[in-house]
Amino acid sequence: MITNLSNSHTEWLTKQLNQINSSGIKDFLKLRLESSQRDFYRFFFLDNCSVILMIVPDGIEESISLFSKKSKIFKNNGVNVPTIYSENEVLGLILVEDFGDELYQFNLSNEKADLYYDLAINELVKIQSLNLDKNIFSNFDENLLSYNWDLFEEFFVNTFLEKKIHNKSLRILKERYEKVSLNLLDQPKVICHFDYECRNLIFKDNKTGVLDFQDALIGPIGLDLASLFKDLYFFWPKEKILTWYENYQKKIEKKLDLKISLNKLIEYIDYCSIQRQFRILGKLSKVYLDLNRTNRIADFPVLLNYMINTSKAYEELKPISETLLPLKEVLNERIAKIT
Numbered sequence: 017m018i019t020n021l022s023n024s025h026t027e028w029l030t031k032q033l034n035q036i037n038s039s040g041i042k043d044f045l046k047l048r049l050e051s052s053q054r055d056f057y058r059f060f061f062l063d064n065c066s067v068i069l070m071i072v073p074d075g076i077e078e079s080i081s082l083f084s085k086k087s088k089i090f091k092n093n094g095v096n097v098p099t100i101y102s103e104n105e106v107l108g109l110i111l112v113e114d115f116g117d118e119l120y121q122f123n124l125s126n127e128k129a130d131l132y133y134d135l136a137i138n139e140l141v142k143i144q145s146l147n148l149d150k151n152i153f154s155n156f157d158e159n160l161l162s163y164n165w166d167l168f169e170e171f172f173v174n175t176f177l178e179k180k181i182h183n184k185s186l187r188i189l190k191e192r193y194e195k196v197s198l199n200l201l202d203q204p205k206v207i208c209h210f211d212y213e214c215r216n217l218i219f220k221d222n223k224t225g226v227l228d229f230q231d232a233l234i235g236p237i238g239l240d241l242a243s244l245f246k247d248l249y250f251f252w253p254k255e256k257i258l259t260w261y262e263n264y265q266k267k268i269e270k271k272l273d274l275k276i277s278l279n280k281l282i283e284y285i286d287y288c289s290i291q292r293q294f295r296i297l298g299k300l301s302k303v304y305l306d307l308n309r310t311n312r313i314a315d316f317p318v319l320l321n322y323m324i325n326t327s328k329a330y331e332e333l334k335p336i337s338e339t340l341l342p343l344k345e346v347l348n349e350r351i352a353k354i355t
Contacts, residue, residue, distance in 0.1 A: 018044070018057065025107050029069065032102040032111055039063040053303065054078075058114060065114075067101065072108035080105045083230040085152055090232075095142045096223050115225040120214035121249055129252065133244075133260050135224040136217055140240055141267045143226075144206035148234050153207060156235030161197040164291070165190065167298025176301040180346045185339045192327070192336045193294060199287040203236035204274060212240035214247055237276075238284030239292070246289035246326075248318050261285075286326050290333065293319045313351055320347060 021029070033041060039062040047056040047068075055071040072078050080103050090097045098113035124132055154160075169190075173181055209216070210231040218225040241264065245257055261281055268274045276284070297319050300312045320340060327336035 025109060028104055028107055029109060029111075033059060033067070036067055036101050036111065037061040037063065037065055039065075044069075053307065068098070068112050068114050070110045070112065072110075074108070078230065080108065080110050082152070083110070086229060086232050089146060089149070089152065090143070090226070090229065093142060093146055095226055096139055096220070097226050097229060115218045115220050115227065118219040120217040120219065120224075123219060124214060124250055129250075129256070132217075132219065132224070134263060135219075135222075136212075136244060137260065137264050137267060139217075139224045139226050140209070140212060140244065141264075141271050143209055143232075143240070144237065144268070145271055146207040148205060148207065150234065154233045156200070156208065156233050156239070158197070158201070161200070161291070164295040164298060165193055167302060168294045170298070171301035171305060172297045175305055177343070177346060177350060180350075181343065188335050188339050192333055192339075193291070195332050196287050196291050196294075199283075200236045200239075200291055203238055203284050203288075204276075205234055206237050206272075208233055208235040208239045209243070210235070210239065212243040214244075214249055236284065236288055237274075238281070238286075238288035241281075241285045242289035242292050245285060246292070246322060248315050283330075286329065290323055290326055290336065293323045310354060313354060316347055316351065317344065320344060 018026070018029075042060045042062045044057050044059045047058060053073065053076055055073070057069040057071075058066050059069060060066050072080060084100055084103055087097055087100050091099070098115050101111045101113065103110040120132060120136070169186065173179065173186065209226065209229050210233055211228060212226075216226065216228040218227060245252075245260065258278075261278060265276065265278065265281060268276070297316065300315065303309050304313060320343065324337045324340050324344075327333035327340075328338075
């Protein structure tokens with residue numbers, strides 16, 4: 017069994033695994049980590065079935081019971097999410113259905129792209145069709161936007177980049193970040209997965225399986241679209257992306273009775289993507305500094321380039337592009353020291 021678990025953890029886990037599958041445990045494997053502070057294991061049974069264990073360590077403010085409630089809402093409304101077999105809030109353990117290994121991140125290709133994105137849009141529209149239950153889903157609001165900026169400033173600018181940015185430049189970034197924030201707050205509100213990218217999407221039984229949705233909240237309609245289409249791992253021709261946007265437009269008009277022009281949809285996605293890159297740079301810098309995980313540092317230049325290239329298309333956001341451009345060299349030098 018897992019060596020760093022306490023006796024109470026091991027006892028609960030052994031009992032639950034036997035209830036899920038009585039054939040017996042054959043082996044287990046620790047799954048690779050990304051930016052998550054949680055640990056994941058795959059347990060193999062003697063009959064060749066498997067299950068996933070998620071461990072939420074002490075110190076992380078995360079409610080397993082709330083995750084379970086969100087899972088039931090998603091599942092009851094046809095969203096393709098893993099079944100939760102068992103959970104223990106006190107121990108921070110949860111056992112869920114194993115959806116396999118065909119993550120979008122490692123299996124997308126030119127040949128599969130149209131099918132995979134069409135299926136991903138189908139699941140996203142189901143999520144966006146859910147009732148805005150404020151008892152279950154928190155709001156993407158001014159407080160969260162402010163917190164995301166603080167992450168960016170404290171952990172990316174001040175600590176990771178070692179304050180190698182002028183105070184005037186930082187003020188300009190914050191002013192433009194506030195412009196971005198106003199746009200997000202003004203967008204139509206839907207249920208958002210909050211990290212709807214290819215690392216959290218999996219191809220299973222000719223449908224898209226949706227993973228890692230515990231942070232789902234009520235937020236701007238462009239948020240998950242930015243995660244899906246402004247991806248760190250795949251760069252598609254503009255013409256292809258526009259056909260996927262149009263596909264999405266048709267589906268929300270039918271399912272949500274919501275009509276958004278293509279230009280407005282592009283704006284919503286672009287503004288959300290810029291805010292998302294601010295947030296991710298702050299979050300990943302914090303994960304690196306707290307846990308010494310270097311595996312996502314290589315993404316930093318990609319994130320910065322997204323922000324530079326997207327913001328320069330909008331007059332009010334051009335100062336973001338102009339301010340960040342000189343940081344590319346600073347960032348590359350810092351990464352070279354670490355790696």
